Amino acid sequence: MRLSRIEIENFKGIGIRQRIDLRPITLLFGPNSAGKSTILQALHYLREILERGNIDPDRTVAGGLIDLGGFATLVHNHELDRTVTLKVVLDLSDEQGAEGLPLNSGLFFDAAEFSELPVRYLLGESDEYRDYAIVQSVGLQIDVQWSALEQAPYIARLAIEMDQEPFAEIVSPPSAGRAQLSNFNFKHYLLQRARPPEDGEAEEDPGEDFSPLEEQIWLLAREVAADRLRKNPPEEELRIAVGARNGALPILDRDLTLDIRDPEAKKLELEDRTPRANGLRSLLSEMILGPTRLVRDHLMQMTYIGPLRDIPTRSYRPQVTPDDARWSHGLAAWDLLYNDRRGDLMDEVNVWLSGEDRLRTTYRLERVEFKEIPVPSAIHQMVERGLNEDDIGELQELYLSLATRTEIALRDFEKGILVAPGDVGVGISQMVPVVVASLRKQDGVLGIEQPELHVHPAIQVGMGDLFIKAATGDEDKLTSGKTLLIETHSEHIMLRLLRRVREQTDDEVPPGVLGLTPEDLSVIYVESSVEGVRFRPLRVSPDGDFVDRWPHGFFAERAEELF
Numbered sequence: 366m367r368l369s370r371i372e373i374e375n376f377k378g379i380g381i382r383q384r385i386d387l388r389p390i391t392l393l394f395g396p397n398s399a400g401k402s403t404i405l406q407a408l409h410y411l412r413e414i415l416e417r418g419n420i421d422p423d424r425t426v427a428g429g430l431i432d433l434g435g436f437a438t439l440v441h442n443h444e445l446d447r448t449v450t451l452k453v454v455l456d457l458s459d460e461q462g463a464e465g466l467p468l469n470s471g472l473f474f475d476a477a478e479f480s481e482l483p484v485r486y487l488l489g490e491s492d493e494y495r496d497y498a499i500v501q502s503v504g505l506q507i508d509v510q511w512s513a514l515e516q517a518p519y520i521a522r523l524a525i526e527m528d529q530e531p532f533a534e535i536v537s538p539p540s541a542g543r544a545q546l547s548n549f550n551f552k553h554y555l556l557q558r559a560r561p562p563e564d565g566e567a568e569e570d571p572g573e574d575f576s577p578l579e580e581q582i583w584l585l586a587r588e589v590a591a592d593r594l595r596k597n598p599p600e601e602e603l604r605i606a607v608g609a610r611n612g613a614l615p616i617l618d619r620d621l622t623l624d625i626r627d628p629e630a631k632k633l634e635l636e637d638r639t640p641r642a643n644g645l646r647s648l649l650s651e652m653i654l655g656p657t658r659l660v661r662d663h664l665m666q667m668t669y670i671g672p673l674r675d676i677p678t679r680s681y682r683p684q685v686t687p688d689d690a691r692w693s694h695g696l697a698a699w700d701l702l703y704n705d706r707r708g709d710l711m712d713e714v715n716v717w718l719s720g721e722d723r724l725r726t727t728y729r730l731e732r733v734e735f736k737e738i739p740v741p742s743a744i745h746q747m748v749e750r751g752l753n754e755d756d757i758g759e760l761q762e763l764y765l766s767l768a769t770r771t772e773i774a775l776r777d778f779e780k781g782i783l784v785a786p787g788d789v790g791v792g793i794s795q796m797v798p799v800v801v802a803s804l805r806k807q808d809g810v811l812g813i814e815q816p817e818l819h820v821h822p823a824i825q826v827g828m829g830d831l832f833i834k835a836a837t838g839d840e841d842k843l844t845s846g847k848t849l850l851i852e853t854h855s856e857h858i859m860l861r862l863l864r865r866v867r868e869q870t871d872d873e874v875p876p877g878v879l880g881l882t883p884e885d886l887s888v889i890y891v892e893s894s895v896e897g898v899r900f901r902p903l904r905v906s907p908d909g910d911f912v913d914r915w916p917h918g919f920f921a922e923r924a925e926e927l928f
Contacts (some may be wrong), residue, residue, distance in 0.1 A: 366455055366456065366457055366459060366663060366808070366845070367387075367455070367459075367846070367848045368387055368453060368456075368663065368695075368810055369386065369387055369453075369454050369455065369456040369457060369502065369613070369692055370384065370386050370387060370452075370453065370454040370504075370877040371384075371385045371387065371404060371407065371408070371452070371454075372384045372385070372450070372451070372452035372453075372506070373379075373385070373403070373404070373407050373450070373451060373452075374448070374449070374450040375440060375441040375447040375448060375449050375450065376403065376406075376410070376439060376440070376441060376449050376450075376451065377400065377403045377406060377407075377439055377441065377898075378400040378403055378441070378893065378897055378898040379400065379403055379441060379891065379897050379898045380441045380896055380897030380898075381896050381897055382450065383898065383899065383900050384900075385404060385889065385900050386882065386902065387703050387850070387887060388847060388885055388886055388887040389837075389846060389847075389848060389849065389885045390832055390833070390836050390849045390851070390862065390881075390885060390887070391848075391849065391850050391851065391885050391886075391887040391888075391889060392851050392853060392859055392886075392887070393850065393851065393853070393855065393889050393891055394854070394859075394888065394890050394891065394906045395890055395891035395892055396892070396893075397734050397749070398893075399891045399892055399893050400891050400893060400898030401852040401891045402814065402852060403898055404850060404900075405433060405669060405812045405814070405850060406428070406433060406439075407451055408453075408810065408812070409425040409426075409427060409428045409431060409433070410422065410425070410433060410439065410451065410665060410669060410671070411426050411451045411453065411507065411660075411664060412425070412426065412661075412664040412665065413426065413618070414507060414509075414520070414614065415657065415660065415661035415664065416661055416664070416665055418610060418611055418614060419437045420436065420509060420517075420518045420519065420520065420614075421517060422435065423435055423543070426667060426689060427667055427668075427669050427689040427692070427693070428690070428693055429669070429671060429690045429691070429692070429693025429694055431669075431671075433737060435512065436449070436462075436517075436518040436707055436739075437511075440511070443895065445511040448508050448509065448510050448521065449508070449509040449510075450506065450507070450508050450509075451506070451507050451509075452504060452506035452507075452750065452813070453504070453505055453506065453660055453664075454502055454504040454526075454529075455502060455503050455656075455659055455660060455915070456502050457500060457501060457502055457503060457659075458501050458502075458618075459688050459845055461798070464886070468714075470649075473634070478921035480665060483579060500528055500857040501528055502527070502529060502556075503525070503526070503527055503652055503654070503655075503656035503659055503660070504524075504525070504526035504527070504529070505523070505524070505525060505526075505656055505657055505660045506522070506523070506524040506526075506913060507520060507522070507523055507524075507614075508521045508522040508523075508524075509521065509522070509584055510539075510695065511919045512860070513541060515541055516613060518541055519537070519611055519612035520537065520609075520611050520612035520613045520614040521535050521536065521537060521538075521612055521613060522534055522537075522613055523535045523613045523657070524617070525653055525656050525657070526654070527553065527555060527656065528554075530550060530553050530554075531548070531550045531553075532549075532550055532553055532555075532652065533546060533547070533548060533549045533550065533649075533652070533653060533882065534547060534548045534613075535547075535609060535613040535614075535653065536548075536623065536845060537608055537609060537613035538612075539612070541612075544606070544607050544608070544609035544612065544613050544615075545581070545604040545605060545607060546604070546605040546606075546607045546649065546653070546909075547602060547603065547605070547639065548620075549579070549582070549603060551579040553853065553899060555652075556579065558630045560866050561861040562568060562654055564833065570746065576626070581606070581646065582625075582645065582649075585702075588805045590715055591793075593711045595887070604622055605624055605625065605649075606623070606624035606740050607621055607622065607623055607624070607904075608621065608622030608623075613834075615654065615657075617654055617657055617658055617661060619660075620646065620654070621646070621649065621650040621653060621654060622645065622751075623646050623649060623650070625642055625646055632866070651801070653900070663809055663810075664687070664809075664810070665809075666807060666808060666810070667809050667810040667811075667812065668689070668692050668802050668807070668808025668809065668810070668811050668812070669689075669692055669693050669812045669813075670692055670693065670695060670798055670799060670802055670811075670813045670814065670816075671693040671814055672693075672814040672815040672818060673694065673818070674694055674695030674794065674795050674797075674818075674856045675695050675696050676786055676787050676791070676794040677696070677699050677773070677786050677787070677794075678787065679785055679787065681699065681772070682879065683699060683700040683703035683704060684696075684697075684700050685700075685704065686692060687700075692802065695794075695795075695797070695798035696798075697798075697800035698797060698800075698801035698802060699773065699786075699797070699798075701801055701805060702730065702797075702801065703771060703773060703812070704775050710804065710805060711730050711732070711773075712864050713804050714730060714797070714800050715729045715730055716799055717800055717804065717831060718730070718800065721875060722830075722875070723827055723830065723831070724796070724800070724824050724827040724828070724831070724880065725823065725824065725827060726748065726796075726824060727777055727778060727779045728775045728776065728777055728778070728789065728793055729775070729776045729778060730773055730775060730776075730797075731773070731774050731776050731783065732771060732772075732773060732776070733772045733773075734770070734771050734772075734773050735769070735770045735771075736764070736767040736768070736769055736770075737767065737768070737770060738767065742763075742784035743763055744760065744763040744764065744767070745790040747759075748788075749919050754882070757825055758771045758927060773786070774781070774786075775789055775793065777789075780784045790802035790819070791839050792818075792820045792821065792824070795818050795819050795820065796816075796820055796824070796828075798829065799813060799816045799831075801826070801837035802835075802899065803831050803832065804831075804834070804835070807847075808838075808841070808845055808846065808847055808851075809847060809848070810847070810848045810850060811848070811849050811850070812849075812850040812851075812852075813849070813850070813851050813852070813853075814852045815852065815853060815854070816828055816851060816853060816855070816858070817853060817855040817857070817858060825855050825857035825861075826857045826858070826860065826861040827861075827898045828855075828858050828861075829857075829858045829859075829860075829861030829862045829864075829865065830861065830878060830879065831864070831882055832849055832851065832858070832862070832864070832878075833865060833879045833881055834879060835847045835848065835849060836848070836849055836885065837879055859888065862881060862886055863909040863910070864909060865878070865879070865880050865905065865909075866879040866880075866881045866882065866883055866886060866905060866908075866909040867907075867908055867909030868880055868907070868909075869881055869882055870908060874895060882907075883904075883905045884904060884906055886905055887902060888902070888911070889901065889902050889903070890902075890915070892916060901913075903915065
């Protein structure tokens with residue numbers, strides 16, 4: 366599962382709607398203050414909305430020191446009459462059959478009316494119907510507007526799409542409790558009959574007026590008779606009242622509350638809980654909440670590393686409880702290393718730090734343990750008065766009872782000495798969080814600002830290979846690969862990636878090195894204009910060259926100084 370597209374409108378420096386297609390590795394280039402960080406900030410904002418229902422955020426859960434300043438600050442030009450629109454698309458092509466996919470789990474299908482819908486087979490539970498309903502992508506769009514009456518922002522619209530086709534949406538005015546589920550796309554293939562004709566049976570007329578779901582929604586929601594429905598299709602738009610918070614944002618951890626009534630239950634004076642009503646509620650709930658949960662859960666895995674990473678102090682104590690905000694200034698990486706008791710992560714980090722075909726630094730990480738004697742203490746008093754043979758047994762017990770303190774140090778294997786992270790060049794300490802985040806066993810989006818900060822060019826090219834490794838995933842399939850969003854000014858990182866594309870095309874990738882295809886790499890040039898920030902994709906050819914002309918020349922400053 367990967368984030369494959371972002372669309373942004375009226376957010377920060379972006380005015381006119383911008384579409385950014387993402388690849389496993391996406392590099393963002395451009396002048397300072399051009400708006401390269403806007404994509405990452407938009408993802409932080411969307412995560413705040415979905416994870417915490419926070420529509421007016423300043424500090425974000427994963428952004429650390431990022432302060433969005435609230436809606437009034439982040440809306441384009443601070444114009445409160447504008448609608449902030451954020452849309453993301455998830456590529457699910459690698460997830461078919463995955464047990465963890467929440468879509469279509471636990472649906473009610475007791476009613477025969479829904480037995481032929483292809484949505485029932487989203488997880489491939491029946492090979493017979495597999496070609497009818499394998500969802501390759503889901504999209505979620507959220508529109509945020511300002512309420513003059515409440516003096517606060519609210520979600521005006523939440524729209525769902527599947528396989529790049531609209532499905533349905535929840536809309537809401539500023540007033541609370543007025544959200545409605547509407548704009549159903551009954552022509553969507555998931556809402557058509559999927560049952561293949563049996564032997565000797567004629568195929569169903571594709572021109573029939575209604576899909577099975579459309580018919581049932583009208584029957585239950587509007588209490589319209591089936592024969593009347595077919596003869597006189599209603600002209601009004603179908604809307605179903607839905608329980609939501611903050612405008613059109615539903616509560617994601619429980620089923621939708623939908624105003625659906627079964628006329629048969631009413632006639633028979635039964636509770637409005639017939640299999641047909643239950644099935645429809647469950648189906649609509651999952652088709653709206655399933656994609657929304659997928660996006661929320663994917664963004665909750667997002668790791669963000671800011672442009673300035675902290676250096677652990679000599680008395681550093683790791684935080685045991687995970688905190689996404691600590692990644693922004695790099696300390697979460699050191700927390701992971703300290704708490705990595707088996708040492709698997711540290712071993713892999715060391716392979717990349719010191720490997721000849723990796724980053725080629727002269728340092729390795731080492732775990733150093735200390736036992737400290739408190740003053741005063743029993744063992745201290747024994748040493749002060751002088752030890753005798755009778756003290757050996759007690760001294761051994763006291764020694765074993767001393768707490769062990771752990772430090773992560775760097776060994777300079779050229780000089781053969783151990784040094785603290787603060788005693789080496791700043792570049793090494795800035796690089797460690799980038800390496801750890803790239804190698805840890807977690808998928809999702811990895812956003813990094815200025816990974817090359819204070820790093821020698823010879824090491825920067827090695828970072829290109831590190832990013833290919835992060836995007837590829839593990840051989841043991843524990844991770845399928847991260848989606849990297851890298852804001853950078855490094856010509857060296859890009860040149861290494863272009864080289865790997867060329868070598869992959871020519872089948873000349875060196876042993877032990879991963880290649881790269883043009884489809885796995887996106888290079889985007891970010892520039893400011895009078896109308897706002899623009900994102901210009903620069904296509905890469907199989908030969909590792911740019912198909913599109915680089916704006917203002919390809920690192921023209923370098924050529925100007927040389928020639």
